[in-house]
Amino acid sequence: MRILKLLGVSVLLILFPALSWYYLDTGLEYRKEAHEAMLPKGDLNELISTRRFTTEYDLRATCEGMSTMLISRKGEKNDATIQKLYDQFDDANNFQLVLLNSTGLTPLPEFDRDNFHVVPAQLNYEDEIVLLDNQMRVRTNHTFEKESIQKLVSYTALLLPREKGRDIKQRK
16 A cells, blocks of 8 residues: 555656656747747748749738738649638638739639638749748748648747637636
């Protein structure tokens, strides 16, 4: 009986704190790596000035003050992924998707919503996704490969502002 008590106390005083520390340290390392990967790498003006795409649409007015996923679409092969990205973040605050739709492609009318804009554009590069913060700074660039999309989703979740939780008030 005494051994069981000693074992129980050891688990409470040593094992649980060690597991908690490991879990928190792993999360801290992940956030540090994500923060490093998401350091600003330029801004929307630089993307426009390098002529990676051309459009008559004023992207600066659309992207100002909103976290934006700028998606280039040269073909229809990635439409399912674009739909999944939209479904993932359609309820997020201060977030939008801007689809740079190559000339001649159908504009995906089912996405006609306030936080999804389809912009006709001439694309000078392959399909990619650029994550912009609310100050129009480029945070990350991604391809449509599975691993890259997974990183994009986690980085976007870290970039979005969290909703403030409801205060708990005690009744008097």
